[in-house]
Amino acid sequence: MSTSELRPLLEVEGLVKRFGGLLATDHVNLTVNAGEIHAIIGPNGAGKTTLIGQLTGELAQDQGLVRFLGQDVSRAGVAARAHLGLGRSYQITQVCREFTVLENVMLSVQSHLGSSFKFWKPVAEEREVVEPARAALQRVGLAKRADEIVANLAHGEHRQLELAMTLALKPKVLLLDEPMAGMSQVESEEMVSLIATLKSAHGILLVEHDMDAVFKLADRISVLVYGKIIASGTPEAIRHSQEVRDAYLGEEGLVA
Amino acid sequence: MSATLVISQLLNGIQLGVLLFLMAAGLTLVFGIMNFVNLAHGSLYMMGAYIAAALVGQGVPFVWAGLGAMAGAALLGFVLERTALAKLYARDHLYQVLATFGLILFFNEVVRYFWGASAVYMDVPAALNGALTFMGINYPFYRFVIIAVGLGVALALYLIIHKTRLGMLIRAGASNADMVGVLGVNIKLLNSAVFALGAGLAGLAGFMAGPILSVQPGMGEPVLILTLVVIVTGGIGSIRGAFLGAIIIGVVDTLGRTFLPIIFSWFLEQSLAQAAGPAVASMLIYLLMAVVLALRPQGLFPVKHG
Amino acid sequence: MKRDRAFWFAAATLAFLALLPVYAALAAQPFYVTLFSRIMVFALAAVGLNLVLGFGGLVSFGHALYIGVGAYSVGILAHHGITNGWVQLVVALAMVALFAAVIGAVVVRTGGMTFIMITLAFAQMGFFLAVSLKQYGGDDGLTIDARSAMGLFDLANNTVLYYVIFASLLLTLYLFHRFINARFGLALRGIKANERRLAALGYPTFRYKLVAYVISAQVCGLAGFWLANLTKFAAPSYMAWTVSGELIVIAVLGGMSSLFGPVIGALVFLLLEEVLSSWKPGIWPAAETLLGNHWLGLIGLFVFTLALFARQGIFGYLAGKKDSAGGH
Numbered sequence: 001m002s003t004s005e006l007r008p009l010l011e012v013e014g015l016v017k018r019f020g021g022l023l024a025t026d027h028v029n030l031t032v033n034a035g036e037i038h039a040i041i042g043p044n045g046a047g048k049t050t051l052i053g054q055l056t057g058e059l060a061q062d063q064g065l066v067r068f069l070g071q072d073v074s075r076a077g078v079a080a081r082a083h084l085g086l087g088r089s090y091q092i093t094q095v096c097r098e099f100t101v102l103e104n105v106m107l108s109v110q111s112h113l114g115s116s117f118k119f120w121k122p123v124a125e126e127r128e129v130v131e132p133a134r135a136a137l138q139r140v141g142l143a144k145r146a147d148e149i150v151a152n153l154a155h156g157e158h159r160q161l162e163l164a165m166t167l168a169l170k171p172k173v174l175l176l177d178e179p180m181a182g183m184s185q186v187e188s189e190e191m192v193s194l195i196a197t198l199k200s201a202h203g204i205l206l207v208e209h210d211m212d213a214v215f216k217l218a219d220r221i222s223v224l225v226y227g228k229i230i231a232s233g234t235p236e237a238i239r240h241s242q243e244v245r246d247a248y249l250g251e252e253g254l255v256a
Numbered sequence: 257m258s259a260t261l262v263i264s265q266l267l268n269g270i271q272l273g274v275l276l277f278l279m280a281a282g283l284t285l286v287f288g289i290m291n292f293v294n295l296a297h298g299s300l301y302m303m304g305a306y307i308a309a310a311l312v313g314q315g316v317p318f319v320w321a322g323l324g325a326m327a328g329a330a331l332l333g334f335v336l337e338r339t340a341l342a343k344l345y346a347r348d349h350l351y352q353v354l355a356t357f358g359l360i361l362f363f364n365e366v367v368r369y370f371w372g373a374s375a376v377y378m379d380v381p382a383a384l385n386g387a388l389t390f391m392g393i394n395y396p397f398y399r400f401v402i403i404a405v406g407l408g409v410a411l412a413l414y415l416i417i418h419k420t421r422l423g424m425l426i427r428a429g430a431s432n433a434d435m436v437g438v439l440g441v442n443i444k445l446l447n448s449a450v451f452a453l454g455a456g457l458a459g460l461a462g463f464m465a466g467p468i469l470s471v472q473p474g475m476g477e478p479v480l481i482l483t484l485v486v487i488v489t490g491g492i493g494s495i496r497g498a499f500l501g502a503i504i505i506g507v508v509d510t511l512g513r514t515f516l517p518i519i520f521s522w523f524l525e526q527s528l529a530q531a532a533g534p535a536v537a538s539m540l541i542y543l544l545m546a547v548v549l550a551l552r553p554q555g556l557f558p559v560k561h562g
Numbered sequence: 563m564k565r566d567r568a569f570w571f572a573a574a575t576l577a578f579l580a581l582l583p584v585y586a587a588l589a590a591q592p593f594y595v596t597l598f599s600r601i602m603v604f605a606l607a608a609v610g611l612n613l614v615l616g617f618g619g620l621v622s623f624g625h626a627l628y629i630g631v632g633a634y635s636v637g638i639l640a641h642h643g644i645t646n647g648w649v650q651l652v653v654a655l656a657m658v659a660l661f662a663a664v665i666g667a668v669v670v671r672t673g674g675m676t677f678i679m680i681t682l683a684f685a686q687m688g689f690f691l692a693v694s695l696k697q698y699g700g701d702d703g704l705t706i707d708a709r710s711a712m713g714l715f716d717l718a719n720n721t722v723l724y725y726v727i728f729a730s731l732l733l734t735l736y737l738f739h740r741f742i743n744a745r746f747g748l749a750l751r752g753i754k755a756n757e758r759r760l761a762a763l764g765y766p767t768f769r770y771k772l773v774a775y776v777i778s779a780q781v782c783g784l785a786g787f788w789l790a791n792l793t794k795f796a797a798p799s800y801m802a803w804t805v806s807g808e809l810i811v812i813a814v815l816g817g818m819s820s821l822f823g824p825v826i827g828a829l830v831f832l833l834l835e836e837v838l839s840s841w842k843p844g845i846w847p848a849a850e851t852l853l854g855n856h857w858l859g860l861i862g863l864f865v866f867t868l869a870l871f872a873r874q875g876i877f878g879y880l881a882g883k884k885d886s887a888g889g890h
Contacts (some may be wrong), residue, residue, distance in 0.1 A: 056762065082764035094762070096755035107752045111764040116745040117773065123745045169763060293675050343870060349675055350621045351869040354814060357807045358865030365859025477803065481686045484679040492675065535694040542687040545680065546668045553672060 007070060008033045009173045009203040010055070010086070015064035017050055017227075024050045025061070026228040032173055032203040037195070039206045039214045042224035043247075048207050049091070051224065052177055055205075056088045057081045069172065082111070087171025091178040091207075093158040095150050101161055102146040105133040108168035136168040140194060156187035163194070173203045180210045192216055215239070223247070260393040265514045266507065271399045273506025274406025278461035279483040280490070280498035281413060282454020288493020288559060289429040290447050292341070293349050295356035297458055297483065298476025299363040304329040304459025305466040305475065306367055309378040318381035322463045329459020334452040342447065364473045375470035402464050409457070410499055417495060426450060482509075485541055489548045491555025500557055505541050512540040568881035572822040575829070579728060583721045592720065596792065599724045601832045603788045606731050608812040608824035609738065610781025615810065616818030617742060618774045619754030620670070621678045623806050624685030627665075628658050628779040630692060630801030632786025637704040637796030647710030647717065651787055658783030659776055661688075666775040670768060685806055692798035703797030710791055717791055727788050731825070734781055738821050741777075750774050782809075811865050817875025826877040835861060 008031035017025035024047045032038050042048060053059030055066060057078040065074040073081050082088075095104050106123065109132045110116045123129055137143045140160040145153065150161065159179060166174060179195065180188045192213050198204060208214050214221065215235050222232040225247045231238060238244055283297045307328040311321035336359075344352045380398045387394040417423035425446055429436045437443040461479075469475065482505065490501025517533025524532065548556060579598065586594035607629055614620040635654035644650065669680050698704045709717035717723045741747050752760045753767045761767050790796045799805075808831070816827025838857035842850045853860070873879075 058762075078761045079764045079766050082762060088762055090759075090762075094756055094759040096752050096759070098755060099752070103748065107748060107760065108763050110745050110749060116749040116765070116770070118745040119741045120744055122740075122743040123748050124743070126745070129745070165759075165763070287675060291675075293678060340866070340870075347869075349678060350615075350810070350814070351872065353621060353623060353678055354807075354810060354872075355866050355869035357804075357811075358862045358867075358869060361804075361862030361865065362859050363862075365856045365862065369856055369859075481683055481803070485683050488676055488679050488683070531695070531697060535691055538690040538694050539687050542683055545683060549672065549676075549680065550668055553676075 009069060010205065011067040012055065013065050013067070015051070015054060015066070016062045017047075017054060017059065018062055024227050025054065026226065027064070028224075028227070028229055030205075030222055030229065030232070032205045034172075034203050035199060036219040037199055037204045037206055037217050038220045038222065039208060039218035040222050040224055041208065041211070041214055046224045047227040048224055049177070050227070052088065052175055052207060055175060056086065082169060082171075085170070085172035086175065087166040087169045087173065088175040089162045089166040089177060089179060091181050093162045095158070095161055095165065097151045098149065100147050100149055101137065101142060101153070102130070102133055104150060104161060105136050105164050105168050106130065108136070108165045109133045112169050133168060136164045139167060140164045141190070156183050156190075159183060159187070159191065163191075167198070171202065173205065174198065176204060176206045176208075178208055179206075180208060180213055188213060260391070261514070262511075263391060264393050264395055265510055267395055267399065267403070269507030269510035270503060271403050271406075271506070272510055273503035274403050274410075275461045275465055276479075276482055276486050276506055277406060277410060277499050277502035278457045278464075279479060280486045280502050281410075281495055282451075282457045283483055284487045284490070284493055284495065284498045285426065285450050286454055287487065289426065289450055290345055292345055293352045293356065294341070295353060295480065296336075296359040296363065297454070298480030299360050300329050300333055300455045300458040300476075301462040301465075301479055302363065302367065302471075302473075302476040303332055304462030305378070305471045306371065306376070306462075307459070308463035308466055309376045309471050310371075312378055313376075318384070322460065325463040326456045326459045329462070330452045330456030333455025333458075334448055336455075337448050337451040341451070342444070345447075360477065363476075368473045373473060375472040378466040378471055380467040398467065405460075405464065409460070413495060422449070482541070485545050487555075489545050489555060491558035493559040494555070494557050497555055497557035497559075501555070504556075505544070508544060509541050513537040516540070566881070568820060568822070568877070571877065571880050572825075575822075575825060576732070583724055587721075595720045595724050597836065599720070599727055599792050600789075601828050602724075602727045602731050603785050603792060604809070604812060604832060605825040605828035606727070606734060606788070607782045607785035608809050608816070608828055609731070609734060609821065610778045610785065611809045612813045612818055612821070612824050613738060613741075613778040613781070614771075614774050615813055616820075616823070617747065617754065618750050618771060618778075620673075620771065620775065621810070622681045622775075622778075623678050623803065623810065624681035624683075624688075625779065625782050625809055626801045626803070626805035627685040627688040628662060628782035629786035629789060629805065630688055630796075630798070631658050631661055632783035633790035633796040633800050634692065634698070634704070634786075635783075636710060636787055636790035637706050638698055640706045640708075640710075641698065641704060645708065645711050647712035647715075647791075650710050651784075654783050654787045655780050658780050662776040662779035663772070666772045666779075670771045670775055682803055682806070685801060685803055689798050689801045689803070692801060699797070701798060703795055703799070706790060706794040706796065709794065723788075723791060727792075730784060730788070734784070735821055735825075742821065746770070746773075807865075811868065813875075814872050815868060815875055817878035817881075819874060819878055820881065823875050823877040826880075827875065830876060834864070 010032040012028055012030045015025050015028040028051060030038070040048060050059060054061045057073070057076055057080070061074065065072055067073065068081065068084055068086055071084070073084065106129050109129050113128065134143065134146060137146055140163050142157060142160045142164060145157060153161065159181070163179060176195070180191055183191060188210060195204070195206070195217055206214070206217065218235055220233065221235055221238045222229050223238065223244050230247055231241050231244045279297065279301060283294060286292050286294050304325040308321045308325035311324050312318060316324065344355055384398045384401055386397050388397050388400060417426055425436060425441055429446065436446070486501040486505050487498060489505065490497030516537040517529060520529040520533040579602065582598050583595050586592060607625065611622065611625045614622055632654045635657055636650045639650050639653060665684050669677055669684065672680065693701045709723065715722055715726050717726065749760070749765060749770050753765065753770055757767050786800065789800065812827035812831050813824045815831055816825065817823030838853060838860055842854065
């Protein structure tokens with residue numbers, strides 16, 4: 001076994017972010033390993049969105065660093081990190097609504113393939129773009145809807161497309177920002193099964209409110225409260241942690 | 257290049273800056289609060305000048321003509337906003353630009369129809385004629401008055417914006433327009449009032465500029481474009497940015513036009529200097545704007561957004 | 563390739579344009595050839611603009627600058643004795659590329675209102691620069707003694723010029739058709755639809771917008787090259803901000819969501835201007851004189867109304883498209 005296999009895919013050290021007087025990210029440390037699902041939970045306003053923003057490069061940290069595949073990406077931009085293999089899906093679906101489902105995923109594939117400064121061949125005829133796109137849609141269960149205009153999709157299908165677009169980038173780490181947001185019971189269960197199958201090929205950082213899903217999927221859970229990680233460990237440890245109950249789970253009334 | 261030339265051109269620059277501020281204040285508020293691109297702002301300036309010229313031509317005393325111009329422009333702005341422009345708030349900036357572009361064409365023709373295509377003359381009133389002598393220069397008294405009025409309006413605007421309830425609503429609107437509506441304020445009336453205020457200021461600028469620039473169709477557009485440069489450089493939505501940006505642009509433009517050709521002639525041969533000097537001078541403020549945007553895309557004195 | 567309604571309308575329009583000189587000869591109205599040459603020049607410029615406007619989502623109020631650069635390339639070179647059209651064309655496209663790359667590098671970083679305002683400002687800068695170039699005519703403009711020498715093509719013949727412009731319009735439409743359907747087009751349209759997401763997917767969005775901006779500017783430069791040849795004149799007025807505005811009107815009127823829309827827009831808008839300003843059938847002399855003197859005001863109202871109600875434009879409507887869907 002080489003050292004690179006033991007090393008976490010994503011490492012965050014001492015991350016700090018202030019907005020005026022407010023400390024939104026308070027010296028956060030965390031890691032994501034290959035083949036695991038590391039869930040981040042916490043009450044609303046805990047700073048989860050701010051944290052994700054700093055991991056993806058949309059937001060610049062004030063202090064601390066982000067290391068991806070052993071490389072310091074703290075100063076790299078969003079596009080650069082995406083190319084290195086850091087894929088992020090959005091809590092509020094961010095797609096091109098006037099395009100078809102397939103076209104949206106093709107955009108991801110194009111990006112993964114490299115430059116899109118190609119001007120001659122119609123992209124609809126480019127198998128190296130279309131086939132991986134269809135494959136990604138197949139993976140999330142949207143293959144039948146490939147030619148539908150996004151604006152006509154149901155909410156759950158939007159979330160599936162969101163995930164497909166992220167997967168088509170062939171990322172090494174997935175940052176999933178509340179993938180279950182707004183889904184029905186049935187849709188959530190399908191998404192949980194899907195995410196479980198992704199574990200083997202990716203390291204996953206899962207931000208979620210849906211406690212059922214979290215406890216079913218996570219290998220490790222970290223609890224974020226007021227920008228600070230107050231506890232981190234296995235689901236069992238978190239379930240039984242007094243501090244976590246006080247700070248967070250107590251309000252949710254989680255069944256032990 | 258003499259000290260007196262520098263001082264008098266500096267004053268000219270401030271005078272231009274003050275006029276640009278009157279234009280920029282209204283325009284930047286409308287941008288910042290209603291998110292509305294109003295290219296026809298130059299037309300309101302033009303209408304102010306024409307209304308004033310018409311009143312003066314009818315024998316109305318100068319100051320009253322000015323107040324009439326302000327009121328007329330404000331009223332015109334209010335009516336325009338209520339009847340036509342408010343419908344465009346929901347549309348993309350593209351359509352706002354097109355619509356106000358159409359209005360520019362329309363107003364230029366209206367003015368051409370009633371007053372003809374050649375310039376209308378408005379004289380500086382006798383009371384304000386003459387020059388002030390100080391530090392060895394003669395400076396037109398009227399231009400001092402413009403500077404004084406402009407600074408006075410700037411002060412008044414500052415007091416309104418920072419010390420009154422209306423001003424608080426305007427500041428709130430500039431940093432977070434949605435919130436103001438949610439707070440239960442009659443947002444439509446506030447929008448119309450802001451628009452009318454901006455129009456009135458434009459009318460005032462047109463009135464004061466009338467005697468020194470010529471009153472003619474299309475006079476609004478060069479001023480509009482300078483105003484856009486001021487706003488972009490100063491920071492959209494910011495009155496402070498409008499004021500400081502206007503003074504900077506006014507001074508840089510005026511001093512540039514006067515002194516660049518002279519400076520060029522020091523180290524370039526005559527014919528080249530005569531060609532390059534005015535050319536570069538005319539581009540100077542655009543280059544300034546480009547540099548500011550490259551280094552600070554939000555402008556020099558931006559509004560802090562909440 | 564699907565042959566839908568849009569295709570047939572476009573084909574019919576192109577057929578009309580192809581046959582126009584024949585009609586003009588039969589009707590003994592040579593003026594039509596120059597009129598429609600001019601319409602095609604502006605159609606070309608508007609098609610160019612629409613690459614960034616309709617497909618890129620960038621509202622440039624300063625594209626007339628590049629028409630001017632193209633026209634002045636012809637004028638200035640001719641003034642110095644270089645009358646070879648191919649040389650002039652290469653210089654024109656190179657100069658436009660340079661200007662557009664430099665200006666684009668500054669403006670494409672911005673968006674929204676700021677982008678509109680600074681493109682307007684930069685075009686004005688070009689206008690004033692041209693006015694200040696006294697040795698090239700300044701405000702009065704620069705007369706060009708003869709049309710460019712382009713080897714086989716005798717541009718001095720109005721009909722030949724017409725067909726050469728027509729050919730360049732066809733070529734541009736074809737090239738753009740390929741660009742839009744290729745990876746570049748999908749990426750550009752994606753950036754217009756959701757730039758934030760495209761950046762998160764790894765696209766250096768600035769580069770794509772800049773490349774589109776430069777390409778669109780070059781098409782306007784080509785239009786300027788033809789305009790200078792058509793009128794044998796290059797003037798600052800070619801870069802007036804009103805011209806930039808009219809290009810936007812043409813694109814919106816014709817339909818921004820398709821490549822061919824601006825061609826229809828140019829036909830309708832310029833013919834409308836022509837009719838309003840010069841048509842004097844003698845039915846109602848007083849009104850006709852009023853119209854002849856103040857037709858621009860009516861155009862202003864027309865543009866205002868268009869802005870209030872425009873959806874998919876004339877071509878979009880004819881082709882049965884909904885509000886700004888995908889490419890052509």
